[in-house]
Amino acid sequence: MGVDEEIFVVDLKKGAVSTGKYEGTPDAAFTFTDDDFLAIASGKLNPQMAFIRGKLKIKGSISAAQKFTPDIFPKPSKL
Numbered sequence: 663m664g665v666d667e668e669i670f671v672v673d674l675k676k677g678a679v680s681t682g683k684y685e686g687t688p689d690a691a692f693t694f695t696d697d698d699f700l701a702i703a704s705g706k707l708n709p710q711m712a713f714i715r716g717k718l719k720i721k722g723s724i725s726a727a728q729k730f731t732p733d734i735f736p737k738p739s740k741l
Contacts, residue, residue, distance in 0.1 A: 689727075692727070
């Protein structure tokens with residue numbers, strides 16, 4: 663674990679997000695920096711390109727990981 667590392671669980675089946683370790687075995691686990699997560703979530707970085715460039719690491723099912731796309735995140739509101 664990194665110094666400021668925080669674990670978030672995104673359960674796509676339940677549509678829920680929580681903090682802390684996942685109880686059980688996840689279908690897929692992702693590791694990336696805060697900046698890379700924000701870039702993916704905002705659509706500025708394609709998850710596949712992040713994986714190819716080594717910015718996104720995946721452990722578990724690649725087919726489950728492919729469901730992790732920027733369109734699962736709500737669009738940012740315009741202020």
